[in-house]
Amino acid sequence: xxxxxxxxxxxxxxxxxxxxxxxxxxxxxxxxxxxxxxxxxxxxxxxxxxxxxxxxxxxxxxxxxxxxxxxxxxxxxxxxxxxxxxxxxxxxxxxxxxxxxxxxxxxxxxxxxxxxxxxxxxxxxxxxxxxxxxxxxxxxxxxxx
Amino acid sequence: xxxxxxxxxxxxxxxxxxxxxxxxxxxxxxxxxxxxxxxxxxxxxxxxxxxxxxxxxxxxxxxxxxxxxxxxxxxxxxxxxxxxxxxxxxxxxxxxxxxxxxxxxxxxxxxxxxxxxxxxxxxxxxxxxxxxxxxxxxxxxxxxxxxxxxxxxxxxxxxxxxxxxxxxxxxxxxxxxxxxxxxxxxxxxxxxxxxxxxxxxxxxxxxxxxxxxxxxxxxxxxxxxxxxxxxxxxxxxxxxxxxxxxxxxxxxxxxxxxxxxxxxxxxxxxxxxxxxxxxxxxxxxxxxxxxxxxxxxxxxxxxxxxxxxxxxxxxxxxxxxxxxxxxxxxxxxxxxxxxxxxxxxxxxxxxxxxxxxxxxxxxxxxxxxxxxxxxxxxxxxxxxxxxxxxxxxxxxxxxxxxxxxxxxxxxxxxxxxxxxxx
Numbered sequence: 238x239x240x241x242x243x244x245x246x247x248x249x250x251x252x253x254x255x256x257x258x259x260x261x262x263x264x265x266x267x268x269x270x271x272x273x274x275x276x277x278x279x280x281x282x283x284x285x286x287x288x289x290x291x292x293x294x295x296x297x298x299x300x301x302x303x304x305x306x307x308x309x310x311x312x313x314x315x316x317x318x319x320x321x322x323x324x325x326x327x328x329x330x331x332x333x334x335x336x337x338x339x340x341x342x343x344x345x346x347x348x349x350x351x352x353x354x355x356x357x358x359x360x361x362x363x364x365x366x367x368x369x370x371x372x373x374x375x376x377x378x379x380x381x382x
Numbered sequence: 383x384x385x386x387x388x389x390x391x392x393x394x395x396x397x398x399x400x401x402x403x404x405x406x407x408x409x410x411x412x413x414x415x416x417x418x419x420x421x422x423x424x425x426x427x428x429x430x431x432x433x434x435x436x437x438x439x440x441x442x443x444x445x446x447x448x449x450x451x452x453x454x455x456x457x458x459x460x461x462x463x464x465x466x467x468x469x470x471x472x473x474x475x476x477x478x479x480x481x482x483x484x485x486x487x488x489x490x491x492x493x494x495x496x497x498x499x500x501x502x503x504x505x506x507x508x509x510x511x512x513x514x515x516x517x518x519x520x521x522x523x524x525x526x527x528x529x530x531x532x533x534x535x536x537x538x539x540x541x542x543x544x545x546x547x548x549x550x551x552x553x554x555x556x557x558x559x560x561x562x563x564x565x566x567x568x569x570x571x572x573x574x575x576x577x578x579x580x581x582x583x584x585x586x587x588x589x590x591x592x593x594x595x596x597x598x599x600x601x602x603x604x605x606x607x608x609x610x611x612x613x614x615x616x617x618x619x620x621x622x623x624x625x626x627x628x629x630x631x632x633x634x635x636x637x638x639x640x641x642x643x644x645x646x647x648x649x650x651x652x653x654x655x656x657x658x659x660x661x662x663x664x665x666x667x668x669x670x671x672x673x674x675x676x677x678x679x680x681x682x683x684x685x686x687x688x689x690x691x692x693x694x695x696x697x698x699x700x701x702x703x704x705x706x707x708x709x710x711x712x713x714x715x716x717x718x719x720x721x722x723x724x725x726x727x728x729x730x731x732x733x734x735x736x737x738x739x740x741x742x743x744x745x746x747x748x749x750x751x752x753x754x755x756x757x758x759x760x761x762x763x764x765x766x767x768x769x770x771x772x773x774x775x776x777x778x779x780x781x782x783x784x785x786x787x788x789x790x791x792x793x794x795x796x797x798x799x800x801x802x803x804x
Contacts, residue, residue: 307462
């Protein structure tokens with residue numbers, strides 16, 4: 238069985254690839270492909286956030302008080318990214334390519350620094366304190382749980 | 383329970399990186415000014431007081447400011463461990479780096495021993511505080527990632543650089559007799575340029591390139607072992623002073639080859655990136671890595687010192703950090719404002735995207751000026767007359783442009799913050 242870190246890291250990479258496909262569609266001005274890839278990307282990100290917020294964070298918070306501070310910061314950054322998704326959808330409706338590419342650039346850096354913190358600090362804590370959650374997380378991430 | 387080392391907050395206030403980056407740009411302007419006025423003399427010899435002054439304006443004035451400012455931001459993200467008492471430490475280190483560099487450079491230019499000594503002492507104090515606080519943050523880090531360890535090697539390399547530099551200053555000021563000056567200088571600049579700058583800069587690149595461009599990660603051998611090997615080779619290089627001369631040459635060749643391989647890998651990873659955009663940061667990275675590869679070829683083929691110095695100082699040290707500044711500053715502005723927006727619950731307001739703080743068009747213009755200045759500088763290393771003066775003038779203009787771009791970002795940030803706070 239994969240550990241929690243590996244499962245979430247794989248999902249981060251999957252979201253990164255969906256981001257790239259979306260941004261490429263925007264930069265080429267292919268609006269119908271952009272709309273589809275944007276939907277897919279936001280869906281994947283929301284799903285990832287939900288697995289973390291509903292399955293991982295509450296249990297990890299109980300298991301280790303070391304995780305409280307990092308979880309609070311991660312939750313705040315989820316709010317920031319959700320705010321960016323909304324801004325992106327609005328810019329998409331206005332077909333404003335330059336605005337969109339400004340937002341995607343911002344979103345990418347926000348995502349990456351967020352992922353780095355999770356991968357360096359939070360997930361190793363999860364592996365250490367709540368390893369038994371691995372199976373449930375795996376099911377959650379693949380959407381079968 | 384001990385939760386030290388687990389803070390993921392973007393701890394330092396945004397004024398800290400701005401202060402460091404703006405000061406770095408000011409020192410870069412000073413380099414341009416000196417070069418415009420005395421370019422020909424600078425190129426007369428790498429040992430001229432002017433050349434020494436300009437070298438230290440670049441390394442201690444520009445590089446140390448950028449690397450310290452960036453490190454204070456990056457440590458919480460990379461290592462999950464902020465620098466302790468970051469506000470006080472940043473004030474003290476910034477001020478002593480600023481004053482120390484000015485004293486040292488004036489000391490070189492005027493050949494006044496007292497200024498050299500005062501500059502040496504002030505800079506040593508700045509670096510000591512910086513090393514202690516960075517060391518504490520790295521030791522507290524619960525992260526066992528190789529990146530944190532490699533960064534540790536990079537900052538540790540600053541210690542021998544400063545000690546050897548202090549020894550050389552004491553020698554120049556007549557306080558002591560420096561035996562084998564040439565060897566000590568080689569060690570001082572090897573630890574500074576290849577150790578401290580090389581290791582810290584490329585550890586950062588190993589992290590940032592895959593992140594910003596959704597590129598494959600660097601192979602383990604490169605990411606985990608190449609830079610610690612450089613550190614080990616520098617230790618061997620230092621010890622080789624007590625051994626036959628062949629050791630010294632061999633370890634330097636191995637370091638040069640390691641950086642050549644690292645440079646090739648950076649280009650290869652960038653080439654294989656999934657995000658195909660070419661932004662200004664990437665242009666600076668390409669130019670910086672290209673200069674590094676060229677520097678290795680020039681050095682191995684016995685090319686002249688001035689060309690090598692131009693490539694390393696102008697092409698790498700003054701180039702790659704600017705590319706990083708162009709990503710770090712806009713992101714920090716956005717991140718701080720977005721945090722404020724959430725705290726104030728002003729959800730009807732939208733924080734401008736990163737591209738609004740430093741416009742891509744403006745960053746690219748500055749890059750073009752920088753590139754022209756670099757090309758002229760490399761030509762000036764071969765033909766000081768007529769290229770040195772124009773190289774300095776274009777570099778001066780490019781540095782002013784950099785200062786303007788950073789300042790513009792701060793003004794946009796300041797205005798947006800005022801709106802959110804109103």
